[in-house]
Amino acid sequence: xxxxxxxxxxxxxxxxxxxxxxxxxxxxxxxxxxxxxxxxxxxxxxxxxxxxxxxxxxxxxxxxxxxxxxxxxxxxxxxxxxxxxxxxxxxxxxxxxxxxxxxxxxxxxxxxxxxxxxxx
Numbered sequence: 001x002x003x004x005x006x007x008x009x010x011x012x013x014x015x016x017x018x019x020x021x022x023x024x025x026x027x028x029x030x031x032x033x034x035x036x037x038x039x040x041x042x043x044x045x046x047x048x049x050x051x052x053x054x055x056x057x058x059x060x061x062x063x064x065x066x067x068x069x070x071x072x073x074x075x076x077x078x079x080x081x082x083x084x085x086x087x088x089x090x091x092x093x094x095x096x097x098x099x100x101x102x103x104x105x106x107x108x109x110x111x112x113x114x115x116x117x118x119x120x
Contacts, residue, residue, distance in 0.1 A: 013028060015035070034109070044082050
């Protein structure tokens with residue numbers, strides 16, 4: 001019995017964030033698919049630089065105390081260095097009611113395939 005939600009996945013990678021499907025099986029992505037690249041970028045974006053014990057160079061510089069507008073160049077550089085399969089576009093916009101609140105939109109695509117949008 002397979003634990004995967006998609007039985008036709010040849011090289012499964014766990015979906016990120018980790019989750020279960022409606023049937024209780026683990027969600028996976030096929031290796032090197034656009035969803036696998038998006039999951040890798042998600043992992044990079046939610047991990048502060050230095051937090052991963054096995055690889056202290058993994059993650060992004062914390063934008064917590066950054067100035068407004070948000071400088072996305074360090075985030076873009078970290079993502080491109082850690083995930084060369086991805087093509088990224090990052091936009092930062094201020095909240096209408098509070099300029100100190102920033103929203104970052106990340107467009108993720110795989111090298112050689114159309115771009116899809118993921119918002120973080």
